[in-house]
Amino acid sequence: MKDYVVIGSGIIGSLITRELSKYPVSVLVIDKENDIASHQTIANSAIIHAGHDPKPGSLKARLCVEGNRLYDTLEKELDISLLRTGAYVVAHTPEEETMLQALFDRALINGVLGAYFLSGDEARKVEPRLTDTITKVLSLPSTKVTFPWEVAINAISNSIKNGAEFKRNAQVVSIDVKSDHFVLHLKNGSSIETKHVINASGVNSDLIAKMIEEKPEFEIKPRKGEYFVLDRKAVGLFNHVIYPLPTKAGKGVLIVPQTHGNILLGPTSYDVMNREDESTTREGMKYIKEQLKSLSNQIPYDMIIRNFAGVRATSTYEDFYIQESKVHPGFYHVAGIDSPGLTAAPAIAKYVVEEVIKINLPKKPNFNPIHKNIPLxxxxxxxxxxxxxxxxxxxxxxxxxxxxxxxxxxxxxxxxxxxxxxxxxxxxxxxxxxxxxxxxxxxxxxxxxxxxxxxxxxxxxxxxxxxxxxxxxxxxxx
Ligand SMILES: Cc1cc2nc3c(=O)[nH]c(=O)nc-3n(C[C@H](O)[C@H](O)[C@H](O)COP(=O)(O)OP(=O)(O)OC[C@H]3O[C@@H](n4cnc5c(N)ncnc54)[C@H](O)[C@@H]3O)c2cc1C
Structure with a gap:
């Protein structure tokens, strides 16, 4: 019998596993796939957002700003890649400049440090490939870029060093609720008994919730995002993350320098029926090029080496849904974790363990926070x-x-x-x-x-x- 089983080895499940491995409990993280970080965590923009965009007072706002800061600690402890790019949000018209001011005010309320304005000309001195129609820019220096699946892999490696276990090819297909524990039944016919369960299963989090509750308080409405990738020879063509103004549909189509020198262009944002449809479309690619015209007319599309798509675990619940099941105590949902989930992940992990589970145990004195990569x-x-x-x-x-x-x-x-x-x-x-x-x-x-x-x-x-x-x-x- 395990103390905790975490379903899902994306960035959320891996960092929760690591957080739990600081305590004297047995922890097993399982994933239906053959590897760590196989869905949202491998198909996103890789941005550690400043926290300027989420609604003030929401968990998304609080955990995004906290998560952004915690990445500096993860860099030291887990040897992860972190590129301190900063970001520019651009405006073209007086109306957009008013919206930019509102975004600045929101950033201040959310606790984002260091934001300031630049004129279009000042911004073009730093990023000469920006369009000349840009009149004003909000600079967000705390924005960073990471290598998302490295964070998840290193977090699980470190958890294993601290006593946790990882099991791949372990798809949960049904769950029995017993008086003082849960039995997770896997697709391969085996089962796992555990006192507590953390549901960190991304786009499937509502399906897992329905295995123990008749009517979960959230439902996943999957939203696809498609991208182009530029070859790493494009390094230096853009040095900041470049955002348009956000809309209801999200943060828009962006230009994102990556830790290995590549540049990402995207994502699109539209609802899909199939939760794991990670295919790209001709319409999506066309849309990205169309949208990017407002950011730059000097994007070297001849440097594209591939395209890819990810599916966001967007939910009907407005915020991240991070709660203990109201029907079956001991079962915790960490659900609807779409953007800024990558940024918030280290803060979500602490929040789950310290404020939702409220683990009432002293930390292990011999917990070793350090993971070292074997360098390439x-x-x-x-x-x-x-x-x-x-x-x-x-x-x-x-x-x-x-x-x-x-x-x-x-x-x-x-x-x-x-x-x-x-x-x-x-x-x-x-x-x-x-x-x-x-x-x-x-x-x-x-x-x-x-x-x-x-x-x-x-x-x-x-x-x-x-x-x-x-x-x-x-x-x-x-
Ligand atoms: C297009 C796109 C762009 C994004 N850009 C950003 C960004 O720039 N910055 C940012 O902060 N956030 C971004 N996000 C959001 C971020 O990627 C996610 O919030 C984060 O990766 C969520 O991680 P997760 O671990 O919850 O989900 P996932 O990485 O999807 O992990 C869930 C895991 O659960 C497993 N699983 C599912 N069902 C079962 C089952 N039945 N049994 C066992 N295992 C199961 C899956 O195999 C998977 O490995 C973006 C997301 C997308 C899709």
Missing amino acids: FHTLTESEKQTEIKKHPKHGHLVCKCEKVTEQDILNAIHSPTGNDTIKGIKKRARAGAGLCQGGYCESEVLKIIGRETNKKPTEVNYYAEHTPILVKETKTK
């Missing part, structure tokens, strides 16, 4: 490379030429405690296949390495989930 070879200095290559000669074999990923980097990604044995899992961790050729060159090599390391035939190596092989059968025999 290309990030080392020349002398570090010389030392490292003597210890690990497989760094001498360059597998992904675009992102300069070595065979040893891939071995590290496969064999770490939260490693993965799929093509996408290796791309997430070592970035093999994340560059200009999108794996065209290295994917077959990565597949061979995974097969060799995990004793699988090439036809058994999966692309991302169970039963997703790239190679279906042998076409040539010796």
Whole structure:
């Protein structure tokens, strides 16, 4: 019997798991997918928002501003990537300038520090590719950008070091409520008993809630967001996150520099029926280009290397829904976590454990908050490379030429405690296949390495989930 089971290993479930691992309780985080961070957490803008946009007094406002600050601590403790870009919100007309002033006032009420105005010309001196129709800019220096799935993976690695467990391919299909515990039934026929459950299952959080409650107080209305990705050679073309003015539909189509030098363009925002429809559309791509004209006329669309989409867990409840079940105490919903959920995640984790669960235990004296990444070879200095290559000669074999990923980097990604044995899992961790050729060159090599390391035939190596092989059968025999 576990003390706590967390359903979902996105950014929310992973940081809650880490928060719980500070206490003397048993914690298991489970996910239906084969890897950590497979849905919203891998398909978003990666912005750590300042907190200028959420409605004052809401949980979204409070936890966004707190979360933004907590990322500085996570950077030190979990060795995560953080790019301190700052952000510009732009206005073109006197009416828009009035809206910009209202946004500034909202930022002040929400506790955002350091916001100030620039004229269009002042902003163009810093970001010369902004359109010349921009008349005024709200600068939000506390805005940052992170590498979202690295945060989730590192949080779970650190939780494991502190005694927590992670189980993949564990889809909850039904739940029995007993007098003093819950039984989670999984798709593979097994079951898990636990005293408490945290429902951090993203777009499925209402479906999980319906497994124990007849009428949950929230329903998920999935909203898709599509993007273009520019090659990392675009680094420096824009150095700030550039926002238009927000509307009811969200923060609009943005320009977002990424931690590895790429630039994201997007997202769209429209309702979809299918919660996991992460496909892109011709209309979406057209819409992004159309909307970006108001931000810049100098976007190098010839540098696009791919597009992708994510689906937001937007809910009928206006705010984040973070509450203990009113029907079955001990079951906690962390639901409707759409934007700014990535930003708020570290604050949500603390809020859940300290203010919703109200855990009444002393923290473990031996909790170790530190996680250290094994650095990728290309990030080392020349002398570090010389030392490292003597210890690990497989760094001498360059597998992904675009992102300069070595065979040893891939071995590290496969064999770490939260490693993965799929093509996408290796791309997430070592970035093999994340560059200009999108794996065209290295994917077959990565597949061979995974097969060799995990004793699988090439036809058994999966692309991302169970039963997703790239190679279906042998076409040539010796
Ligand atoms: C297009 C887009 C742009 C965004 N941009 C930003 C941004 O720039 N800044 C920001 O702060 N926020 C942003 N967000 C919001 C942010 O990404 C989310 O709030 C955050 O990732 C939510 O994390 P999560 O862990 O709740 O959900 P997820 O990452 O979706 O994780 C939920 C997990 O639950 C698992 N699961 C589901 N059902 C089951 C089941 N039955 N059994 C077991 N496991 C299950 C899933 O496999 C999944 O791994 C954006 C979101 C989107 C979609």
